[in-house]
Amino acid sequence: MCGRFALFTPVSELTNKVGAVMPEREIHPRYNVAPGTWVASIRQASEDSAPTLEEMWWGFRPSWAKGKGTQPINARVETVATNNYFKSAFAKHRCLVLADGWYEWIKNSSPKQPHYLCRRDREPLYFAAVYAERDDGGLGCAILTEQARGSAADVHDRMPLILDDDSLEHWLAPDLTHKETIHSMVRHIDAGLVEHWSVSxxxxxxxxxxxxxxxNPL
Structure with missing residues:
Protein backbone atom coordinates (compact mmCIF):
# COMPACT_ATOMS: atom_id res chain seq x y z
CA MET A 1 0.00 0.00 0.00
CA CYS A 2 0.99 3.64 0.23
CA GLY A 3 -0.08 5.19 3.51
CA ARG A 4 2.49 7.92 4.09
CA PHE A 5 4.94 9.85 1.91
CA ALA A 6 7.22 12.88 1.68
CA LEU A 7 7.34 15.78 -0.77
CA PHE A 8 10.11 18.36 -0.45
CA THR A 9 11.36 19.02 -3.99
CA PRO A 10 10.00 22.42 -5.10
CA VAL A 11 6.81 21.62 -6.99
CA SER A 12 7.81 24.02 -9.78
CA GLU A 13 10.51 21.50 -10.71
CA LEU A 14 8.00 18.65 -10.85
CA THR A 15 5.43 20.49 -12.92
CA ASN A 16 7.92 21.36 -15.67
CA LYS A 17 7.91 17.80 -17.04
CA VAL A 18 4.25 18.00 -18.00
CA GLY A 19 3.92 21.75 -18.48
CA ALA A 20 1.50 22.11 -15.60
CA VAL A 21 0.17 25.49 -14.53
CA MET A 22 1.22 26.49 -11.01
CA PRO A 23 -1.24 27.82 -8.42
CA GLU A 24 -0.72 31.22 -6.87
CA ARG A 25 -0.39 29.69 -3.42
CA GLU A 26 2.96 28.21 -2.38
CA ILE A 27 3.09 24.51 -1.45
CA HIS A 28 5.50 23.89 1.42
CA PRO A 29 7.75 20.82 1.90
CA ARG A 30 6.24 18.02 3.97
CA TYR A 31 8.10 14.98 5.25
CA ASN A 32 5.17 13.04 6.70
CA VAL A 33 2.13 13.39 4.44
CA ALA A 34 -0.74 11.39 5.92
CA PRO A 35 -4.15 10.30 4.59
CA GLY A 36 -7.00 12.70 5.22
CA THR A 37 -4.92 15.74 4.26
CA TRP A 38 -4.50 17.81 1.11
CA VAL A 39 -1.82 16.55 -1.30
CA ALA A 40 -0.14 18.14 -4.33
CA SER A 41 -1.51 16.61 -7.53
CA ILE A 42 -1.52 17.28 -11.27
CA ARG A 43 -4.57 16.73 -13.46
CA GLN A 44 -5.69 17.70 -16.96
CA ALA A 45 -9.37 18.57 -16.85
CA SER A 46 -9.98 18.57 -20.62
CA GLU A 47 -8.25 18.05 -23.97
CA ASP A 48 -8.24 21.80 -24.55
CA SER A 49 -6.69 22.74 -21.21
CA ALA A 50 -3.17 22.49 -19.85
CA PRO A 51 -2.40 20.27 -16.86
CA THR A 52 -2.76 22.11 -13.56
CA LEU A 53 -1.22 21.65 -10.14
CA GLU A 54 -3.98 21.32 -7.57
CA GLU A 55 -4.38 20.14 -4.01
CA MET A 56 -6.63 17.11 -3.58
CA TRP A 57 -7.94 15.43 -0.47
CA TRP A 58 -6.17 12.11 0.09
CA GLY A 59 -9.27 9.95 0.34
CA PHE A 60 -11.51 8.90 -2.54
CA ARG A 61 -15.28 9.21 -2.12
CA PRO A 62 -17.24 10.37 -5.20
CA SER A 63 -20.17 12.72 -4.72
CA TRP A 64 -22.52 10.06 -6.08
CA ALA A 65 -21.78 7.97 -2.97
CA LYS A 66 -23.65 10.70 -1.04
CA GLY A 67 -21.30 10.52 1.93
CA LYS A 68 -22.06 6.84 2.58
CA GLY A 69 -19.28 5.13 0.65
CA THR A 70 -15.89 4.17 1.94
CA GLN A 71 -13.02 6.62 1.56
CA PRO A 72 -10.04 4.51 0.40
CA ILE A 73 -6.61 6.08 0.06
CA ASN A 74 -5.35 3.42 -2.37
CA ALA A 75 -6.72 1.54 -5.38
CA ARG A 76 -5.23 -1.69 -6.69
CA VAL A 77 -3.91 -1.44 -10.26
CA GLU A 78 -5.15 -4.96 -10.94
CA THR A 79 -8.82 -4.02 -10.39
CA VAL A 80 -9.10 -0.21 -10.63
CA ALA A 81 -10.40 -0.31 -14.22
CA THR A 82 -13.21 -2.75 -13.40
CA ASN A 83 -14.13 -1.97 -9.78
CA ASN A 84 -17.46 -0.10 -9.76
CA TYR A 85 -16.18 2.41 -7.23
CA PHE A 86 -13.16 3.42 -9.35
CA LYS A 87 -13.73 2.49 -12.99
CA SER A 88 -15.26 5.79 -14.10
CA ALA A 89 -12.40 7.71 -12.50
CA PHE A 90 -9.85 5.42 -14.12
CA ALA A 91 -11.36 6.12 -17.54
CA LYS A 92 -11.90 9.87 -17.16
CA HIS A 93 -10.23 11.28 -14.04
CA ARG A 94 -6.61 10.21 -13.70
CA CYS A 95 -4.02 12.34 -11.95
CA LEU A 96 -0.48 12.34 -10.59
CA VAL A 97 0.38 12.66 -6.90
CA LEU A 98 3.81 14.21 -6.39
CA ALA A 99 6.35 12.77 -3.95
CA ASP A 100 10.03 12.31 -3.21
CA GLY A 101 9.65 9.03 -1.35
CA TRP A 102 7.23 6.98 0.74
CA TYR A 103 7.19 5.01 3.97
CA GLU A 104 6.36 1.39 4.67
CA TRP A 105 6.55 -0.58 7.90
CA ILE A 106 8.27 -3.92 8.44
CA LYS A 107 5.60 -6.51 9.18
CA ASN A 108 5.40 -7.92 12.70
CA SER A 109 7.97 -5.43 14.05
CA SER A 110 7.38 -4.00 17.53
CA PRO A 111 7.37 -1.08 17.75
CA LYS A 112 6.40 -0.73 14.09
CA GLN A 113 9.65 -0.05 12.23
CA PRO A 114 9.31 2.34 9.29
CA HIS A 115 11.49 2.36 6.19
CA TYR A 116 11.84 5.23 3.73
CA LEU A 117 11.77 4.23 0.04
CA CYS A 118 12.89 6.45 -2.83
CA ARG A 119 14.78 6.50 -6.11
CA ARG A 120 18.51 5.80 -5.91
CA ASP A 121 19.15 8.88 -8.03
CA ARG A 122 16.89 10.96 -5.73
CA GLU A 123 14.72 12.04 -8.64
CA PRO A 124 11.13 12.85 -7.57
CA LEU A 125 8.29 10.37 -7.97
CA TYR A 126 5.02 10.59 -9.87
CA PHE A 127 2.39 8.32 -8.30
CA ALA A 128 -0.45 7.25 -10.59
CA ALA A 129 -3.77 8.16 -8.98
CA VAL A 130 -7.47 8.60 -9.72
CA TYR A 131 -9.74 11.35 -8.45
CA ALA A 132 -13.39 12.31 -8.15
CA GLU A 133 -15.42 15.31 -7.06
CA ARG A 134 -16.49 15.06 -3.42
CA ASP A 135 -19.75 16.10 -1.76
CA ASP A 136 -18.18 19.39 -0.71
CA GLY A 137 -17.14 20.22 -4.28
CA GLY A 138 -13.46 19.55 -3.69
CA LEU A 139 -11.47 16.75 -5.31
CA GLY A 140 -10.45 13.55 -3.55
CA CYS A 141 -7.91 11.01 -4.80
CA ALA A 142 -6.62 7.47 -4.30
CA ILE A 143 -3.07 6.39 -5.14
CA LEU A 144 -2.75 3.25 -7.27
CA THR A 145 -0.68 0.41 -5.88
CA GLU A 146 0.90 -2.64 -7.50
CA GLN A 147 2.72 -5.76 -6.37
CA ALA A 148 6.00 -4.69 -4.77
CA ARG A 149 9.01 -5.10 -7.02
CA GLY A 150 12.77 -5.18 -6.44
CA SER A 151 14.04 -4.11 -3.03
CA ALA A 152 10.63 -2.63 -2.14
CA ALA A 153 9.39 -6.20 -1.70
CA ASP A 154 11.77 -6.54 1.28
CA VAL A 155 9.57 -4.14 3.24
CA HIS A 156 5.98 -4.64 2.01
CA ASP A 157 4.06 -6.70 -0.53
CA ARG A 158 2.57 -3.59 -2.21
CA MET A 159 4.03 -0.33 -3.49
CA PRO A 160 2.69 2.79 -5.21
CA LEU A 161 2.50 2.68 -9.00
CA ILE A 162 5.32 5.07 -9.95
CA LEU A 163 5.21 6.17 -13.58
CA ASP A 164 8.24 6.71 -15.80
CA ASP A 165 8.69 10.08 -17.50
CA ASP A 166 7.42 8.90 -20.88
CA SER A 167 4.09 7.83 -19.35
CA LEU A 168 3.14 11.05 -17.59
CA GLU A 169 1.35 12.79 -20.46
CA HIS A 170 -0.45 9.59 -21.46
CA TRP A 171 -1.70 9.05 -17.93
CA LEU A 172 -3.10 12.58 -17.74
CA ALA A 173 -4.60 12.61 -21.27
CA PRO A 174 -8.41 13.00 -21.02
CA ASP A 175 -8.93 11.50 -24.49
CA LEU A 176 -7.47 8.14 -23.42
CA THR A 177 -10.41 6.29 -21.86
CA HIS A 178 -10.08 2.67 -23.01
CA LYS A 179 -8.43 0.53 -20.36
CA GLU A 180 -6.39 -1.62 -22.76
CA THR A 181 -5.05 1.49 -24.51
CA ILE A 182 -4.11 3.07 -21.19
CA HIS A 183 -2.35 -0.09 -20.02
CA SER A 184 -0.42 -0.32 -23.28
CA MET A 185 0.84 3.27 -23.11
CA VAL A 186 1.74 3.54 -19.42
CA ARG A 187 4.84 2.06 -17.77
CA HIS A 188 6.16 1.97 -14.22
CA ILE A 189 9.77 2.83 -13.36
CA ASP A 190 12.40 0.11 -13.30
CA ALA A 191 12.39 -1.75 -9.98
CA GLY A 192 16.16 -1.38 -9.72
CA LEU A 193 15.78 2.37 -9.22
CA VAL A 194 14.22 1.94 -5.76
CA GLU A 195 16.17 1.70 -2.52
CA HIS A 196 15.19 1.95 1.15
CA TRP A 197 16.52 2.31 4.68
CA SER A 198 15.12 2.27 8.21
CA VAL A 199 14.16 5.59 9.78
CA SER A 200 12.97 6.92 13.13
CA ASN A 216 17.57 10.22 7.87
CA PRO A 217 18.90 6.63 8.06
CA LEU A 218 19.08 5.17 11.54
Missing part, protein backbone atom coordinates in the same frame (compact mmCIF):
# COMPACT_ATOMS: atom_id res chain seq x y z
CA UNK A 201 9.69 5.66 14.58
CA UNK A 202 8.74 9.34 14.90
CA UNK A 203 7.26 8.81 11.42
CA UNK A 204 4.60 6.63 13.03
CA UNK A 205 2.82 9.74 14.35
CA UNK A 206 2.34 12.59 11.85
CA UNK A 207 1.81 14.94 14.78
CA UNK A 208 5.43 14.46 15.87
CA UNK A 209 6.85 16.64 13.12
CA UNK A 210 7.43 17.29 9.44
CA UNK A 211 11.22 17.90 9.46
CA UNK A 212 13.82 16.38 7.16
CA UNK A 213 15.23 14.37 10.07
CA UNK A 214 12.39 11.91 9.46
CA UNK A 215 14.09 10.51 6.36
Missing amino acids: TAVNKPSEGQGDELI
